[in-house]
Amino acid sequence: MPEEGEEESRLLLRFAAPCDPALIAKWITYQVINTERQEWRCGHEAAYRYRQREGGLDVPYEHVEPEGAFPLGRWLSDQRRAYRAGTMTGERAAELEELGIVWDTADAGFATNLGAARAYYELHGTLAAPRGATILDTAIGQWLTNVRRPSGLGKDPVRAERRVAQLSAVDPDWNPGALGWTVDWQRHYTYLTQFLAEGARLTAIVPGVTRHGDDIGxxxxxxxxxxxRLNEEQQHRLGTLGVKKAPRARKAAPKTATKSGPRAGGEAFQKGLQALAQYIEREGRLPGRSAVEELPDGPHRVGIWVGNQKARRDKLDQTQRAALAELGIDWATG
Structure with a gap:
């Protein structure tokens, strides 16, 4: 059967004078309309087949349907563009919605990751996930790192504000950087809070006491x-848990420095110790060999310094070993 308008266009072409521009233009219009209708029908049928097969319309942009080699992913992208521009008819929009089309794929992706974030929070009690953390086959640590960055929640201020509210509903402290501390600090603080809520004594949380792989002690x-070095809010939060500043250590009796190693109070050793403590406090782990830490007097190659102390550990005195062990250097206690 001829398509709607085809018969009329044939008559127009048959009886039009060869040079009648008005009739020729009308015939071309009919042809364009018919082609567009055919493309819509092909696209709708391809979308229907995809949904029946895959259970939804989450179609990659580059996807081409095998039957008829129809570029379904690109076609759906064009339909979303027409919908946003207001050039799509209500009837067509309703047909696509009936198939389950998602008009805003960015919001759909955010919703999926937000669901994974809720699952992570239920397990850990915090959204301060390490960058490599995964859950529900989602790289949730990297996603949270991304959304904390400037413009990470999108350039649309209304959408960004809505997403902040959604994340805050899961964890009010989801973005520790805005509070003045690191993600690692927030995670360790949360785990300490959990230990105490479960009945643990503060004095029992010593180095080696871990939770989810983090050494909370x-x-x-x-x-x-x-x-x-903590800011006022950090001190307040720890203070409500009963944490207090460590008492000032008594000065050890002066010892004769050995010629083979640095003195415990030697400036070079103390600077290295300061850089190491500063790095661990910020990162929550020991530095790699290439780590460099900034101190008021300039950069210190703290990773190489730790390696050098390990190489001369037999020459370190008891005070130096104790200072390193207190920072979590395992070999210093051996």
Whole structure:
């Protein structure tokens, strides 16, 4: 059967004078309309087949349907563009919605990741996930890192504000950087809070006490020792848990320095120790060999410094070994 308008266009072409531009233009219009209708019908049928086969219309842009080699992914992208521009008819929009089309794929992707974030929070009690954390086959740590970055929630201020509210509903402290501390600090603080809520004594949380692979005891010791480096809110939060600043250590009796190694109070050793403590407090782990830490007097190659101390560990005195062990250097206790 001829398509709608085909018979009329044939008559127009048959009886039109060869040079009649008005009739020729009308015939071309009919042809364009018919082609567009055919493409819509092909696209709708391809979308229907895809949904029946895959259970939804989450179609990659480059996807081509095998039957008829129809570029379904590109076609659906064109339909979303027409919908946003307001050039799509209500009837067509309703047909696509009946098939389950998602008009805003960005919001759909955010919703999927937000669901994974809720699952992570239920397990850990925080959204301060390490960058490599995964859950429900989602790289949730990297996603959270991305959304914390400037414009990570999108350039549309209304959408960004809505997404902030959604994340805050899961975890009010989802973005520790806005509070003045790191993701690692927030995660360790949360785990410490959980230990205490479960009935653990603060004095029992010593180096080696871990939760989800993080050494909470060592982190706690660092917070107490570096109390003055914490901001007011950090001190307040720890203070409500009963954490206090570590008492000032008594000065050890002066010892005769050996010629084979650095003195415990030697400036080079103390600078290295300071850089190491600062790095661990910020990163929550020991530095790699290439790590460099900034101190007021300039950069210190803290990773190489730790390696050098390990190489001369037999020459370190007891005070130096104890200072390193307190920061979590395992070989210093051997």
């Amino acid at each position: 060592r982190w706690l010791a660092i917070q107490q020792r570096n109390w003055d």
